[in-house]
Amino acid sequence: MTDSRWVGRSYETAPFEVTEQSIRDYMAAVGDLREDHELVAPPTYAMVYGFDAYWQLWTDQEVALDVAHLVHGEQRFNFQRPVRPGDRIRTTGRLTAINSRGDMELVTFELKARDAEDRPVSDGNALFIIRKA
Amino acid sequence: MSSLDFEQISPGQALPPLAKHVTVEQIRQYAEASGDRNPIHLDETFARSAGLPGVIAHGMLTMAFANQMVTDWLGHRSLLRSLNGRFAGMVLPGDDVTCSGSVASKDDETRRVVINLVVTNQRGEKVFNKGVAEAEFPPQRSNTHAA
Numbered sequence: 001m002t003d004s005r006w007v008g009r010s011y012e013t014a015p016f017e018v019t020e021q022s023i024r025d026y027m028a029a030v031g032d033l034r035e036d037h038e039l040v041a042p043p044t045y046a047m048v049y050g051f052d053a054y055w056q057l058w059t060d061q062e063v064a065l066d067v068a069h070l071v072h073g074e075q076r077f078n079f080q081r082p083v084r085p086g087d088r089i090r091t092t093g094r095l096t097a098i099n100s101r102g103d104m105e106l107v108t109f110e111l112k113a114r115d116a117e118d119r120p121v122s123d124g125n126a127l128f129i130i131r132k133a
Numbered sequence: 134m135s136s137l138d139f140e141q142i143s144p145g146q147a148l149p150p151l152a153k154h155v156t157v158e159q160i161r162q163y164a165e166a167s168g169d170r171n172p173i174h175l176d177e178t179f180a181r182s183a184g185l186p187g188v189i190a191h192g193m194l195t196m197a198f199a200n201q202m203v204t205d206w207l208g209h210r211s212l213l214r215s216l217n218g219r220f221a222g223m224v225l226p227g228d229d230v231t232c233s234g235s236v237a238s239k240d241d242e243t244r245r246v247v248i249n250l251v252v253t254n255q256r257g258e259k260v261f262n263k264g265v266a267e268a269e270f271p272p273q274r275s276n277t278h279a280a
Contacts, residue, residue, distance in 0.1 A: 022166075029166035030197035031153060032204075040210045044200040047193045051168040058171075067171065068183045072192035074219045082211035131184070 002098050002105060002130075006063045010094040011056035015116070016049040018087040041083040046122045049083070050111050053093030054126070057109060063095070065107065066130050073106070074127040080120040088116040105130040136208035139270040142246055148234040151202035155190050157226040163194045185223070192220040195230065195261045199250050202232040203266045218250060218264035229255040234264070244270040 023041045027033055032042050047054075058067045083089070090113070097108035111124040164170045169191055172179040180188045196218060204210045224230060234250040250264030 025166040029159065029162040030194060030201065031159070032197065032201040034205060036209055042197065042200055042204065042210055043213045043216060044193060044197045047169075048167050055168070068173070068179075071173075071189075071223075072220050074217075075192070075196055076215070076217040078215045079213055 001100060001132075002063060002065055002107065004098050006060075007095055007098055009060070009063065010092055011053045011060075012093075013050065013052040013056075013091045015088040015090050016052070018049060018083055018085055018089065020085040022048065023083075023085065039085060043077065043079050043122075045083060046077055046079070046111075046113060046124060049087075049089045050091035050093070050113055050122075050124065053091045053111060054109070057093060057095060065128075066105075066132075069131045070107075070128050071131075072126065073129040074125075076125040077122060078124070079122045081115075083121060087121070089113050089121055103132045105132065136212075137206060139244055139246070139273070142236055142239055144236050144238055146236045148202060148206045148236075148248065151198060151205065151232040153198050153230050153232075155194070155224055155226060155228045155230060157188065160188060160190050160194070160226060163191055163197075167191065167193065169193070187225060190224040190226070190228075192261075195220065195224055195252055198230065199232050199234075199252055199261055199264055199266070202234060203248055203250070203268070206234075207268055212268045212270060213266060214245070214269045215265070215267040217266075218261050220260070221262045222254070222258050222260040224254065224260050228260075230260060232261075234266070237265075244272065246270070 026045050093111045096110050099106045107128040109126045113121040115121050232252045234248050237247040237249045239246050246268045248266040252261035
């Protein structure tokens with residue numbers, strides 16, 4: 001069981017520089033290839049610019065989540081504005097809950113992404129399920 | 134641009150479904166594009182040692198499919214305001230998944246549309262459920278602006 005004293009710990013990404021190549025790589029990977037008249041990232045690209053916040057949580061040696069037994073259980077996103085090449089986005093993730101349910105541990109992670117002018121870009125909420133070994 | 138006309142949307146209306154065939158190559162490509170190189174998605178031996186049937190697709194790849202079904206229907210990616218759902222089952226290489234959805238409600242005042250979503254596999258099992266997306270359409274152009 002992960003120690004509940006880590007609830008409240010937060011992680012911040014370095015500014016993520018959104019490039020046309022990064023958006024196109026993501027579109028190719030998920031197979032979402034429709035061309036709009038202006039290149040706007042698919043909204044779920046939030047997982048790309050915010051990924052380092054998740055990674056910092058998963059690799060935090062003190063919190064020591066059992067990532068080998070971790071799966072993504074639920075995800076929520078709100079999108080405040082479209083993301084385009086040239087955006088610089090910083091994401092903050094906060095570990096907000098650790099709960100036990102049967103043979104599972106439920107970990108809640110809340111994310112807020114803001115642009116270079118500190119305006120909101122998106123926010124998210126991830127629920128991770130860790131199957132107890 | 135072929136954006137959807139807000140006036141023509143009606144509650145209960147089904148969205149065109151979106152089918153995807155998931156491969157090991159696509160999971161690898163997603164790992165590279167997203168940065169998520171967790172070995173449960175890439176390393177067959179590691180995945181089995183973690184108690185999985187083999188490598189599994191990222192949940193966020195399935196959510197990206199649901200996202201695409203909605204934005205393909207909307208005709209523009211910038212209209213989506215929220216997307217939520219549960220990863221109800223594992224997606225494995227070789228699976229054929231189908232996204233489907235329908236209009237749950239529409240508000241003429243806020244010009245918002247709520248869509249319910251589900252993604253099923255080739256056995257009809259839900260791999261993504263309780264999916265909800267919300268889109269907001271720009272204000273209607275006033276006729277008085279006509280030149």
